[in-house]
Amino acid sequence: MIIARLIADPETLGDNLSLAMEMIEARDWEVAGAGMLDICDDVLELEVVEGNPVGIRKILDQCFPESDLLLSDGLIEVPNLFVSDMDSTMIGQECIDELADFAGLKDRIAAITERAMQGELDFESALRERVGLLKDLPEAAITQCLDERIRPMPGARTLVSTLKSRGCHTVLVTGGFHSFADPVAELLGFDRVVGNRLGLHEGVLTGGLVGGIVDSSVKKKVLLEETERLGGEVFSLATGDGANDIPMIEAASYGIAYRAKPKARAAADGWIDRGDLTSVLSLLGIARQDWVFD
Structure with missing residues (x-):
């Protein structure tokens, strides 16, 4: 499971998330979850099953310009x-x-x-x-x-x-x-x-x-x-x-x-x-x- 957390422009977040999910799923990777963190409501968390970290990173970088990002291959501690x-x-x-x-x-x-x-x-x-x-x-x-x-x-x-x-x-x-x-x-x-x-x-x-x-x-x-x-x-x-x-x-x-x-x-x-x-x-x-x- 790859977990990505990011902070991006809230005005374009929804559209950019939809695009990112389309691009991820186009590579036959499954998006297991996507939503804002309850405790940090400006942070979007994505869970991707069996994705390639390099590929996911590239997609998120393309879809969310000038974002803050952390990508992990497990739970973030x-x-x-x-x-x-x-x-x-x-x-x-x-x-x-x-x-x-x-x-x-x-x-x-x-x-x-x-x-x-x-x-x-x-x-x-x-x-x-x-x-x-x-x-x-x-x-x-x-x-x-x-x-x-x-x-x-x-x-x-x-x-x-x-x-x-x-x-x-x-x-x-x-x-x-x-x-x-x-x-x-x-x-x-x-x-x-x-x-x-x-x-x-x-x-x-x-x-x-x-x-x-x-x-x-x-x-x-x-x-x-x-x-x-x-x-x-x-x-x-x-x-x-x-x-x-x-x-x-x-x-x-x-x-x-x-x-x-x-x-x-x-x-x-x-x-x-x-x-x-x-x-x-x-x-x-x-x-x-x-x-x-x-």
Whole structure:
């Protein structure tokens, strides 16, 4: 049984649902049920017997543009583990791009960032190249950048707080830097932070990094290690937006791409293209009255 939950434009929902059901049944897949969730009345749930997940996803993507979607091959459960990317997922900025602005290098560094997120450049090489361009930038610029530029994505704190209220362990894992990730994690309520460390000497950036690189393989490793540590039957949720998040998204029980680059979106079990991060809670079947607003 494949279960699809989606949030779409209510004005066109009925017509688009009829079209989607016709297209599904044209492939000899049976729609066993279709209706709005009682506890989340903006969420449509479809149950399809013996369908092909890739094919169903393609149909729903075609019939419901700019929707929020989660597709599962079984009952959808509230996760025990939540692992998320930071830049452009939990916060609305790319920290290294904003920091580069203080060095007058934003356009140059942002172009490298974009290509890395699209999967066109090796992540580690792109990261080291960008960090190298920040050499001699004062450490005080990090604090100023945090205060003036870095803001949580809408719904980020409610998402984390609500999942934690359900006993979910939360981890912020980023290819960015602890200098930003630690304050962001504290603000949003994450239990653990994994990130890169900028080299500093006498109050200025050295242009290098300290310790190992947090890349796509490390993100996936963190998710798998936390899953093993929790033990038992663990349902994991991963969110991200770029190519560096793909292995983590694919390894999770539910991988959701948040306003993501095409490659990350294509790798995920679902996406958030329409709403904010609280849409994840609705897709998981958590009623709004049970959300935690801090």
